[in-house]
Amino acid sequence: MEIWDQLGEWLANLIKTILGALNLPLDWNIVVLKLIGVVTVATFGLLLVILLTWIERKVAARFQDRFGPNRAGPFGLLQAIADMIKLITKEDITPSGADKIAFNIAPILGVVSVLLIWAVIPFSSVWFGTEINVGVLYIAAVGSFGVISILMAGWSSNNKYALLGAFRSVAQLVSYEVPLFLTLLVPVLLGRTMGVNGIVKAQDTWFVILAPLPALIFFISSLAEIGRTPFDLLEAESEIVAGFHIEYSGMKYAMFMAGEFLHAFTIAVLTAILFFGGWQGPGAAEFPLLGLIYLFAKSFVFYFLVIWIRTTLPRVRIDHMLAFNWKFLTPLSLVLLMVTALLEKAFEADALRIPVLFGANLLVLIITVQILRIVSKRQQRELKTFEPRPVAVPPPAEEVSA
Amino acid sequence: MTALQVIFLATAAMILFSAWMVVTRRNLVHAALYLVLTLFGVAVLFVLLEATFLAVVQVLIYIGAIAILMIFAIMLTRRVASDDTVVANHNAGWAAMLAVLVFSSLVIIMGAWSQFTTFASPLTRPGVPSNELGQEIVAELGQSLVDPDAYVIPFEVASVLLLAALIGAIVVAWQKDK
Structure with a gap:
């Protein structure tokens, strides 16, 4: 660990020397330091994308009994770099009649909306971009820039299919935000704080034990939020050409893709932080680097899960997707929020808190499964009582001859 | 000038510019997008005042809900999202007068307040770090x-x-x- 401390000290001294040489007033020094922080976190996020594309292609290839990229560099590690060069040198096409400013801002906004989340993510007990006391609310709020970017991209492309794609995307994002935010409240309730680092610190027992169902709902609605399989009907390659970004090419298209990849990893990180203890682990409080390793180990497990679901689950139908959200996830997360709030208050400092909350989740699960069983049986009965559909009959022979 | 003042002036200029664009753009989608910029500027002002909660709620509700609803409504309405929309009607004069009146009375009221030109000390409360x-x-x-x-x-x-x-x-x- 000493070498890391020394490195940190050396960096701090370097920045101090440079700032001293610039001879700025004190408050400008703070601005410069914050800017360095912003650039560091954002660059880290963007560099991560290079690794993520490689992981995704490799893992997906294994699921499909292929090798995946294995030509450029060891294990194909340089493939992402080659792809980047290709994308940068591609022709940049702006469709005629496009709204140029909105068309160019939209991809940037899309990436920024994801990068903004990384500002509040605690990498370890002492390493985070910033610690604001309403971190969870902030995560919910910056997502709306992503929605705006999709609407801007769809509208400014001057293409009715892009606009339709944008409407479909936004309808999906806005509706799945409801269960997502409702389950975001559960860690806030259990941790007694809206600060993200505070929530991690409160997880002596991981919140997934206290709230397994909210964790599951959070993960599912996050999947819908990033538009991954089984909710990827917005840009289903095998059915439609593309979604809202149909008119984008080259690096601008790559920026949407980068935002999407990073968002997929971000929801894995958020799941790890909100429900699986974040950087918590043996020895993590003393050695910050260990916390970073724990967080990334947990996150990559969930990222693997995202890819696993992507490569193995078929796409859902649009009406199923909406019914699943409004008739299943939303009521269930409302019930879970109320149950958690009541029991958490009743067993606040009790030793029974963990078994009671876990048991309540189990009970809700059993009741839900029973209700689903009854509903599905009734639907099957309704299906059986359908009127027989008219069978196509050939027209009388004299009409055909006439 | 302190850093805070520079950031405030830049933000204020951005808010005024985008607010002006909101009411003058003939294209309603552009107006709505500038409105998003205006609302975001107000959120930045809240951050400068260290009112983080208000800033986040401003983004969540005004940009995340209201602005998106407005853009949706504009885009779904036939022939509204084109460039030949008439932005002003005969009430424009009255509205301008009312705006000037409200602004000047605010300036007068705030100017009469003795602490208008002094810096507020950071919020503290005994017993709370x-x-x-x-x-x-x-x-x-x-x-x-x-x-x-x-x-x-x-x-x-x-x-x-x-x-x-x-x-x-x-x-x-x-x-x-x-």
Whole structure:
């Protein structure tokens, strides 16, 4: 660990020397330091994308009994770099009649909306971009820039299919935000704080034990939020050409893709932080680097899960997707929020808190499964009582001859 | 000039510019996008005042909900999202006058306040460390919403109103001939 401390000290001294040489007033020094922080976190996020594309292609290839990229560099590690060069040198096409400013801002906004989340993510007990006391609310709020970017991209492309794609995307994002935010409240309730680092610190027992169902709902609605399989009907390659970004090419298209990849990893990180203890682990409080390793180990497990679901689950139908959200996830997360709030208050400092909350989740699960069983049986009965559909009959022979 | 002042002036200039663009753009989608920029600028002002909760709520509600709803409505309405929309009607003069009146009276009232030109000292509270004060304030805000001595009645009235709107939306969208 000493070498890391020394490195940190050396960096701090370097920045101090440079700032001293610039001879700025004190408050400008703070601005410069914050800017360095912003650039560091954002660059880290963007560099991560290079690794993520490689992981995704490799893992997906294994699921499909292929090798995946294995030509450029060891294990194909340089493939992402080659792809980047290709994308940068591609022709940049702006469709005629496009709204140029909105068309160019939209991809940037899309990436920024994801990068903004990384500002509040605690990498370890002492390493985070910033610690604001309403971190969870902030995560919910910056997502709306992503929605705006999709609407801007769809509208400014001057293409009715892009606009339709944008409407479909936004309808999906806005509706799945409801269960997502409702389950975001559960860690806030259990941790007694809206600060993200505070929530991690409160997880002596991981919140997934206290709230397994909210964790599951959070993960599912996050999947819908990033538009991954089984909710990827917005840009289903095998059915439609593309979604809202149909008119984008080259690096601008790559920026949407980068935002999407990073968002997929971000929801894995958020799941790890909100429900699986974040950087918590043996020895993590003393050695910050260990916390970073724990967080990334947990996150990559969930990222693997995202890819696993992507490569193995078929796409859902649009009406199923909406019914699943409004008739299943939303009521269930409302019930879970109320149950958690009541029991958490009743067993606040009790030793029974963990078994009671876990048991309540189990009970809700059993009741839900029973209700689903009854509903599905009734639907099957309704299906059986359908009127027989008219069978196509050939027209009388004299009409055909006439 | 301090850094805070420079950032404030830049933000204020951005807000004024984008607000002007909102009311003058002929293209309603552009106007709505500039409105997003204006609302974001106001959120930045809240951050400068260290009102993090208000800033985040500003982004969440005004940009995340209201602005998106407006853009949706504009895009779904036929022929509105084109460049030949008439932006001003005969009330424009009255509206401008009213705006000038409100602004000047605000300036007069604020100018008469003795602490208008002094810097406010950072918010402190005895017994609460400064890094937990924000959390404390948000908790108090939440409690005052359900406190009978504070805002429970407005809160409940708003809840009933929203519930009525929800039910109304379902009734409107209901297919009767099913």
